[in-house]
Amino acid sequence: MPVLLRRDPDLTRAVIARWLAERFPEEGTPVVGPISTPAHTGFSGEILLCDAEWDHRGPRRVRPLAIRVAPTAHRLFPGDDWEHHTRLQALLAGTDVPVAKILGTEPTGELLGVPFAVMERIPGQVPSDLPSYHHSGWLARLPASAQAEVWNGGLELMAKVHRLDPDTVDLSFLDKTSREPAGIGRQLEEYAAHLTFYGAQDSPVVTRALHWLRSHRPPEPDAPRLLWGDARLANIICAGQTPVALLDWEMATLGAPENDLAWYLYTDRFMSEGRGLPRLAGLPGRQETVSRYGSLLGRAMRHLPYYEVFAAFRFCLIASRLTRLMAGTGIQRPDNESPYARSTALLDRLLGETDACVRQGGTTVT
Template sequence: MPVPVQRDHERTRLALADWLTARTPRADEVRVGPVRVPGAAGFSGEILLCDAEWTEDGTERREPLAVRVAPTGHRIHPDDRWTEQVRLLEALNRTDVPVAPLLGHEPGSSVLGAPFLVMRRIEGRVPADFPSYHREGWLAELPEHRRRAVWCGGVEMLAAVHRLDPRALGLGFLDRPEYGSGHLTQQLTEYTRLMPYYGADGNEAATTALAWLRENRPEEPGRPRLLWGDARLGNIVYDGETPAAVLDWEMAALGRPESDLAWFLHLDRHLSEGIGADRLTGLPDRAETVRHYERLTGHVVRDLEYYEVFAAFRFCVLTARVTRLLEESGIMPPGTDFPLHRNATRLLARVLEETVARRGGAAVPR
């Protein structure tokens, strides 16, 4: 579901051509083709697709581009931390985690009205959220053994991210000490303060889960790892069944890898059980996924149930914000029955109830 069109595409095309020409000194002129918005883009920022062509040393060159523009009017998070996202992508371009090569970025707003970055577009297919890949689309059409390969490839991307050394890559800027010490403390403090912004302060399931999360917070032993943040199949470009690029780092942080693994599992659960769809056969279940992840990383997964509640809570809160943005943008008129947040809320209540029951029925704070 793309963000609403926020610009004139012809003016954008010409502005990008001028910008690229100024940054391609060996080219007389860079020509940019029609600008388009991908149909499966997210709601947290503009993605613009185009092709650039130029002549360099007598040779015709062509580059497929993806331009990501910092969110302005339609923003899920109050702070997009844009500069940090650019620095993270620059660091990831030096690793074995497959990300789209960063070709340049513009920190100011004079060209497109907001900062933006330009990446080489990676061709491939992405499992869709709308409609869920469990219901239709290329993943559902694959035979079971190939679906399994797609899923395992996603887990391998998680492992590749978590094997990175944040200190060696200079990623300390992802820490949020203004919210306390440790990823969980920082996230819980931030969400507590921002519940009204997200529009979730009146959601009983969310406020109940937040109280439980604060009361049952586990230790965070060992050095923090890089967290992808929005770790899910829908943020991976596949070449066949092989991951070709990992997308969307706006939720990146430092913390325990269980946070990413739980989000990966929960988003898949939301797109199946959470919306009343049968989960695709052939996809490894939770237990097998954890075993595969542990084999890949050598990390023994602990406190996963807690992090699954944490994932369900965050997704519920974020869908409250998405629903509000859809209404404010006019994409969804007020009063429209849009089930995203309702489904996320229902699944959060279920996940919390299951976790409490497995832990012996400990009281849920009210």
């Protein structure tokens, strides 16, 4: 669900035009077109879409732009890591991980009242959050083979993230000072420390999940890798049926690749089963996906059921926060659905399934 445009559009256009003129003086004075927001995705931060046009020096030139505004009122996460995320995206632009190029940032907040980053807007389409891509939209209209291509192409792009060599890409700014080393232990306790912020401190299901996660924490024998964090279909830009770029790095951290794969699987499950919808017939199933991803990384996936419970736990906290933000801003979902109620029910269901799996010794998926 997108954050609604609550800024004066004419003032915003003037600010962006001024910033562009100062940033790219050799281009001359730009004309900035109408401001809009993404139609079907994005609540973690404010995204502004516009076109900038220069035409007085040579041929007419139009540059599609996306402006990511640092979160203020619509803050899904307790930390203020906006600068880290923009820095990461700029760093990734120099690798084979496909991301939108950042043209520049305004970190002071003097122009729009909050910091912002201006990026090139990559042409393409993104699977919809609302309505779910399992229900309708361009992905649902594709033949089954093309749906599988979108799903598997997303895995291939995600593997590029996990294959980045930590010895050649300096990600130290993501490694926050903590008593815990980077990995699942640190991530779990960071979420646990902010249950009140998310508004889930009184949920019996959340409490049970946290106890389970602490009791079954697996070893992570490999050096931590960069994690995309919000690894899901709705954060992938596709050209036709081919994934071409990854969006949204607000949840980026360091850890085991299983973390991202579990989120990829769980968020898709929530978008279908969690919303009472049949899953798209062309999307590969869990076992096929896990096997394929193991091939992409060159090793079997370890303890994946654990990471799926962790994904469901995190999703439930974020859904709780999202539900509160929606209520506080008067935003109503078209289907009157409570993301928190549905995510709590699915977390409860997954805990039962995983408990049974653990009892049978099935914590490792190969």
